[in-house]
Amino acid sequence: MRKIALVTGSRGEYGYIRPVVCEIQKNPDLEYYIIATNLHLLSEFGSSIEEIERDGFKVSDRIYMALDGYTTASMAKSLGVFLMGITDVLTRIAPDFVLLAGDRGEQLMAAVAAAHMNIPIAHIQAGELSGNIDGMTRHAITRFAHVHLAASADAAQRLRQMGEQDFRIHLVGAPQLDDLLNPSYARPQDAMQQFRLDPGQPIVLLVFHSVTEEFDDAATQAGELLEAVSSMSLQTVAIFPNNDAGNVAIRQQLAQYRHPFIRIGRNVPRDVYAGLMSVANVMVGNSSSGLIEAPCFKLPAVNVGDRQRGRLRGKNVIDVTYDRNAITKAIRTALSEDFKHYLLQHCDNPYLGDGHVSHRIVQLLKGISVTEELMKKNLAF
Amino acid sequence: METNKLDDFTITTSGSIREAMVKITANKHRVVVVLDGKKVVGTVSDGDIRRALLRGVLSIAPVNNIMNVNCIVSQERDPEKLAEIIRKERVTVLPVVDQSSVLVDIFLAYEPLI
Numbered sequence: 001m002r003k004i005a006l007v008t009g010s011r012g013e014y015g016y017i018r019p020v021v022c023e024i025q026k027n028p029d030l031e032y033y034i035i036a037t038n039l040h041l042l043s044e045f046g047s048s049i050e051e052i053e054r055d056g057f058k059v060s061d062r063i064y065m066a067l068d069g070y071t072t073a074s075m076a077k078s079l080g081v082f083l084m085g086i087t088d089v090l091t092r093i094a095p096d097f098v099l100l101a102g103d104r105g106e107q108l109m110a111a112v113a114a115a116h117m118n119i120p121i122a123h124i125q126a127g128e129l130s131g132n133i134d135g136m137t138r139h140a141i142t143r144f145a146h147v148h149l150a151a152s153a154d155a156a157q158r159l160r161q162m163g164e165q166d167f168r169i170h171l172v173g174a175p176q177l178d179d180l181l182n183p184s185y186a187r188p189q190d191a192m193q194q195f196r197l198d199p200g201q202p203i204v205l206l207v208f209h210s211v212t213e214e215f216d217d218a219a220t221q222a223g224e225l226l227e228a229v230s231s232m233s234l235q236t237v238a239i240f241p242n243n244d245a246g247n248v249a250i251r252q253q254l255a256q257y258r259h260p261f262i263r264i265g266r267n268v269p270r271d272v273y274a275g276l277m278s279v280a281n282v283m284v285g286n287s288s289s290g291l292i293e294a295p296c297f298k299l300p301a302v303n304v305g306d307r308q309r310g311r312l313r314g315k316n317v318i319d320v321t322y323d324r325n326a327i328t329k330a331i332r333t334a335l336s337e338d339f340k341h342y343l344l345q346h347c348d349n350p351y352l353g354d355g356h357v358s359h360r361i362v363q364l365l366k367g368i369s370v371t372e373e374l375m376k377k378n379l380a381f
Numbered sequence: 382m383e384t385n386k387l388d389d390f391t392i393t394t395s396g397s398i399r400e401a402m403v404k405i406t407a408n409k410h411r412v413v414v415v416l417d418g419k420k421v422v423g424t425v426s427d428g429d430i431r432r433a434l435l436r437g438v439l440s441i442a443p444v445n446n447i448m449n450v451n452c453i454v455s456q457e458r459d460p461e462k463l464a465e466i467i468r469k470e471r472v473t474v475l476p477v478v479d480q481s482s483v484l485v486d487i488f489l490a491y492e493p494l495i
Contacts, residue, residue, distance in 0.1 A: 043438050044446040195451060240450070255394075255417040258482040264422075264450040 003031045004365060005060075005095035005119075007086070009038030009106040010242055011048055012288070015270045016101035016124050019178040019358035021057055030366060033060040033093050037082060037106055039243060039267070042066060046240075046267025054269075061089045065106070072215055072245040075105065083109040090117055097122060097365055100145065103130055103138035111144035120370050122147035124175060124361070127155030127162070130288065131309030133212045146374050149361055151292075151351045154312050165378060172360045177353030179274065180296045186275030194272060195237050195263040197279070202335055204229060204236040205276050206262075208285035210246025211307045218246030219253055221322045225304055226257035228327035229284060237276055239265045282334040284327070291317055295349035300334035302327060315346045382487050390474065390487050391416050392425070394445040398433065401425045401444050410489060412474040415448045419483045421476045423448030454478045455488075463488045 004024060008014045017034075024032045036059050040049040052059055063085035067074045082105075090098070090113055098114040100107045101124035114121050123141050126148035130138065139162065142148060148164060150156040151174035159169045179185060188199075197203055208225055210218040229236055238254055241247045254264065268276065274293070277283070283290045283301040286308060290301030295314045302318050304327060313319075318334055320326045333339055368374070382390070389408040392401050394417050404413045405427060415423040425448045433447040434440070454476045457463050467475050467490045477486040 042446075043433055043436060043442070047436055196453070255420060255422050258417075258420050258422055259480065260454055260456050260478060260482060266450050 001029055001031055002097065002366065003033060003093060003095040005033040005035060005090065005093055005098045007035045007037065007098070007100060007106055007110045008052075009036075009040060009065075009104055011039070011051075011267055011270055011273065013101050013104065013107070014040070014048065014052065015176040015179070015273075015293075017099070017175070018055065018270065019175050020099065020124075020361055023358040023362040027362060027366060030362065032057075033095060034058065035061045035063060035086065035089055035110075037063040037065050037085070038078075038104075039066075042243070044266075045243060048267050048269070051269045060093065063089065066243055070243055070245055070247055072212060075212070075245050079105045079109050082106050083113060086110050087113045087117075090114060090119060095119060096370070099124065099361075099365065100141060101125060103128075103134040103141070105133070105137055108137045108141050108144075111141045115144040118375065120147070120368075120374060121145040122149060122361075122365060124149045125151050125155075127157075127159040127169075128152070128312065129158070129310035131211065131306040131311075134307075135310070143377075143379070146377065147364070147368065149364075151357075152312055153352075154350075163379060168374075170360075170364060171352065172364070173352035173354065173357035174292055175358040175361060176293065177296060177349070177351065178355055178358050179270075180293060181353055181355040183274075185271040185273075185278070188275060188279045191272055191275030192279055195265070195276070197235055197237070197263075199279070202234050202281040203276075203279055204232075204234050204331070205280040205283045206236050206238040206285050207241075207283070207287035207289070208238075208250060208304070209241045209287065209307060210244045210250055211286070211305060212245050214306070215245045217322075219249035221305060222250040222253040223257075224322045224324045225284070225327060226253055228324040228331070230257050230259055230262065231324070232328060232331060233259075233261055234331075236262045237265060237280075238262055239268060239273075282331055284331060292349075292351050295347055295351075296353070298343045298347045300339060300343065302330040302334055312350045314348060314350045316343055382489070387487065390414055391484070392444055393417070394422060394448075395443050397441050398425075398430055398438070398444055398447065399440040402430060402440070405430075410473045410491075412472070413444075414452075414474065414476045414484065414487060415444055416484060421452070421454055421478050421482055421484050423450045424452040424474065424476070425449070452476070454482070456480065460488070 039045040065082040123145035475488040
């Protein structure tokens with residue numbers, strides 16, 4: 001029996017690991033341990049742990065970590081709280097593998113703990129570029145991880161250039177796309193009904209998180225974005241940001257720009273979020289889902305600012321700065337018939353997804369031998 | 382609605398869950414409307430409070446943390462149409478707002494029993 005521990009702190013990561021956990025369940029010689037933390041445990045952010053339980057999964061541990069205040073300092077200190085918690089949890093579970101995903105601080109702390117405790121680490125979505133503190137975090141996780149699971153050829157190549165040994169790098173794809181391709185998400189009519197959307201009118205999906213390096217500008221940035229969106233009076237579903245430094249200012253702006261045509265979601269479940277993507281006509285903001293998931297729906301994404309700087313993107317992405325006029329213009333382009341036709345012909349997803357990514361990941365975790373070669377990292381290059 | 386009654390039907394985002402329970406008890410409509418300044422930003426129902434308490438949220442926590450942000454509001458002014466929305470959406474309290482989401486009135490499904 002091989003025990004696999006997984007860490008999730010937000011809806012985004014849960015989307016990565018959900019299909020993997022489904023796949024682990026099919027294997028009698030594997031056992032999963034879901035460690036839920038950060039946003040999943042906070043009412044204010046929608047208590048999304050309930051979504052994990054609704055999916056029929058057992059949550060092995062809950063690690064409360066978020067210190068209130070949501071400044072850059074409280075973010076760092078919260079990670080310290082998590083590092084202490086995860087160490088005790090890993091001691092108790094004694095997993096054979098820790099499977100991490102993405103680029104968040106919790107994942108890095110789990111990597112630090114597991115690496116020190118000689119537990120092999122596999123890392124989903126390794127090697128990609130992203131702006132923000134997240135980009136640094138992702139590459140730091142790479143240094144601690146023993147197995148790198150890349151979602152694109154570009155990411156695999158970057159891992160090699162970072163000096164990671166070839167045998168550690170596996171181009172498997174993006175597991176979160178499995179649920180979209182197979183497909184397993186809310187029906188369009190249900191997603192629309194939940195937010196009282198009119199299918200006859202364009203639908204805007206707005207997801208905007210703060211950029212930690214631009215913490216002080218969060219209110220101005222959100223203001224420009226919301227000024228643009230509200231001036232167009234289009235029916236919009238705006239999802240609350242995560243709890244990174246600057247989120248309070250963004251949520252205040254959302255309250256300021258509240259209009260009857262703007263619906264708000266505190267934290268929509270993963271399946272409803274995918275359902276919204278399937279009915280939306282344009283995504284606006286800076287979520288990675290505009291780059292990774294949206295191409296599956298041929299959905300245009302107006303990507304604002306630097307949060308996704310450098311990240312691999314397809315033809316559905318229109319990059320703009322924090323300028324209300326530029327944002328309005330980009331939304332108009334995204335909604336135009338011309339752009340729609342263009343995407344129908346040219347919108348391929350640059351991230352690898354064929355509906356079997358989680359299967360490949362689980363086969364890998366099942367078969368991989370934990371040898372001295374795997375555990376002793378050679379960082380010379 | 383008369384202005385003096387409006388107080389029992391509204392709470393600010395920083396108001397506590399306990400305060401919401403007091404207002405709901407007084408207004409007898411199982412729901413209180415949450416305001417940020419003059420704007421409607423959510424509602425808190427008996428059910429929202431029950432679910433929060435079961436999750437371990439303390440009654441001193443602000444309603445901001447547990448309110449339904451995807452609440453139903455209307456820009457309609459015609460009482461018959463408002464009554465229709467109330468029936469269709471099965472709500473007890475329907476905030477009436479202007480185009481900037483500023484609260485104009487609160488329409489009720491029924492008059493308080495006592």
